[in-house]
Amino acid sequence: MMSDLILDDLTKTFGGIRAVDSVSLTPRPHKINLLMGSNGSGKTTLINCISGFQRTSGGAIMFCREPITNKPPHQIFHKGIIRTFQTPRLFENLSVLENLLVAKSGTCEGFVDALFPKRWNQTEKNIKEKALSILEELGLKELQDNLAYDLSGGQIKLLELGKVLMSDCKLVLLDEPIAGINPVLAHKIFKKITQICNATKTTFLIIEHRLDIALQYANFCMVLDGGKLLASDTPDKILHNKKVIESYLR
Amino acid sequence: MMLEPWIIFLADLVAIFSIYLIINLSLNLEFGFAGIPNFGKVLAVGAGAFVMGMLPIGLYGVMFGMTQHSIHDNLEMTQLINERLAVHPELGFLVFGITISVAMAVGMLLGLLSSYPAIRLRGDYLAIVLLAFGEMIRIVGINQEELVGGTLGVRVPDLLSFVPEEYRFLMFSVLLLGFAGMVYFAVSKFTGSPVGRLLRAMRDDETAVQALGRDTTKIKMKVLMVAGMIAALGGLLYASYVEGVVAFGYNRLNWTFLPFVMILVGGLANNKGVLVGTIIFVAIRKLVIYFNDGLDGLIPFDIIWLDYLLLGGIMLVVLMFRPKGLMPEKPNT
Numbered sequence: 001m002m003s004d005l006i007l008d009d010l011t012k013t014f015g016g017i018r019a020v021d022s023v024s025l026t027p028r029p030h031k032i033n034l035l036m037g038s039n040g041s042g043k044t045t046l047i048n049c050i051s052g053f054q055r056t057s058g059g060a061i062m063f064c065r066e067p068i069t070n071k072p073p074h075q076i077f078h079k080g081i082i083r084t085f086q087t088p089r090l091f092e093n094l095s096v097l098e099n100l101l102v103a104k105s106g107t108c109e110g111f112v113d114a115l116f117p118k119r120w121n122q123t124e125k126n127i128k129e130k131a132l133s134i135l136e137e138l139g140l141k142e143l144q145d146n147l148a149y150d151l152s153g154g155q156i157k158l159l160e161l162g163k164v165l166m167s168d169c170k171l172v173l174l175d176e177p178i179a180g181i182n183p184v185l186a187h188k189i190f191k192k193i194t195q196i197c198n199a200t201k202t203t204f205l206i207i208e209h210r211l212d213i214a215l216q217y218a219n220f221c222m223v224l225d226g227g228k229l230l231a232s233d234t235p236d237k238i239l240h241n242k243k244v245i246e247s248y249l250r
Numbered sequence: 251m252m253l254e255p256w257i258i259f260l261a262d263l264v265a266i267f268s269i270y271l272i273i274n275l276s277l278n279l280e281f282g283f284a285g286i287p288n289f290g291k292v293l294a295v296g297a298g299a300f301v302m303g304m305l306p307i308g309l310y311g312v313m314f315g316m317t318q319h320s321i322h323d324n325l326e327m328t329q330l331i332n333e334r335l336a337v338h339p340e341l342g343f344l345v346f347g348i349t350i351s352v353a354m355a356v357g358m359l360l361g362l363l364s365s366y367p368a369i370r371l372r373g374d375y376l377a378i379v380l381l382a383f384g385e386m387i388r389i390v391g392i393n394q395e396e397l398v399g400g401t402l403g404v405r406v407p408d409l410l411s412f413v414p415e416e417y418r419f420l421m422f423s424v425l426l427l428g429f430a431g432m433v434y435f436a437v438s439k440f441t442g443s444p445v446g447r448l449l450r451a452m453r454d455d456e457t458a459v460q461a462l463g464r465d466t467t468k469i470k471m472k473v474l475m476v477a478g479m480i481a482a483l484g485g486l487l488y489a490s491y492v493e494g495v496v497a498f499g500y501n502r503l504n505w506t507f508l509p510f511v512m513i514l515v516g517g518l519a520n521n522k523g524v525l526v527g528t529i530i531f532v533a534i535r536k537l538v539i540y541f542n543d544g545l546d547g548l549i550p551f552d553i554i555w556l557d558y559l560l561l562g563g564i565m566l567v568v569l570m571f572r573p574k575g576l577m578p579e580k581p582n583t
Binding site for chain 2: 051053072073074077078082083084085089090091092093094095097098099101102103108109110111113114115117120124145147163167
């Protein structure tokens, strides 16, 4: 099957440090791909390069057969790629519902149209309906009018997932979606990811350190070590890969 | 017939309130909603006033076939123009309309110009660059005599020359209130739309907004253009109201810092809050000036510092006890 995302010899350097070192990989399309590696192995830098937040130093990134190397983040999003951040970045002074509404890009946001509610009322109504159904699905509906600032750590992670659902993107890059939350909620989040993946044929590329949980849901794993791709295989095989075990024990 | 002092006081209060409301709404759009710390607010305000000081007198000069110099013979020219406008008020409104359009276009252009640093800068650095932009207008105005008469300034033809002397003042206040009402209505519509929500999101986290497919550089550019347009209107109206333009008057205290204080006290990203903040501050300033003589001697310092001290004091108290202002922003869903 043709992959949505192809990284070819991708390199990112910071002065003399090669944070991502000639990485070539092809995540499995419409599957949950886990990007593993110890701290400082280059996982977040890799996601930053794919999503346009950092310029690459070499190599190429293709998405759906189109080159997207070094395109700005907003253009990458419009190609169908959404990302989340290691430290969740919510709009703290916006309500939970508003956070989801903003995630639906390019809808009724013309500066002139803004003065004429008739031009955007219907679209806004449709988006709101979708947002409310997502909030219900995530168990956040009763918090819709609360400020995002008031949410707990777990609720914040759920809201981040809600933004992903709102966006209708084909490739989702999640940076530690279950960091710092209890195992029950962590499983709930991964179950939700699996459900989205299967139902909408979305490809997930997930960075996660809590392998005990993440590996139960991943379909394919890629391991980075010192900026290089160490291994890529199915979760069962990765767990028994000596090089991978050594990279974590070092 | 002479107007009662309290009517003059009230009319002046309404006029200054209306002008500040227009300017504060534009600043609130930039800072309160979009998070752009425009410390160069005076740039667009001054530009609007400068257009008012330059354009109408030039246009009238051509229309009435005047040969005098618009700066050197400014007093004579405005006197003659006012006499003609008293007979042909329609010409006054035509020129006023043209001047408003030009001033708003200039404000928009300056917004575009000052948005260029916004491409690379954020937060404090952007604020400093915008502050420098704001300083330009006064310095250019003072040194470039051909613009608005340098240090001496220029008089501006009176749009309401056709109105009897005693009612002119009142009518201008009503006119200004009408403009302020229109701007308030338009800005409220604008900020109450999905665009307002997007601007608040950008203010909270620009990076996250980029990750959701928005070109924040373009958005900031557009906001500065729209706000520049509104602020230029405010500057133009002020120049018309005081019937003159003196470049010295367009300083950062009156047209940048005070608007910041007013919107901070009223409540950022809340147009009603801006309204309240503007009323409070303008009323205090005017009351202090009005009762200037009565208060002199009662306080242990020069009376001229009283309004600054009061305004600063109120801001401190509000920021300590209600950091989000008297009327905090509300979700828009």
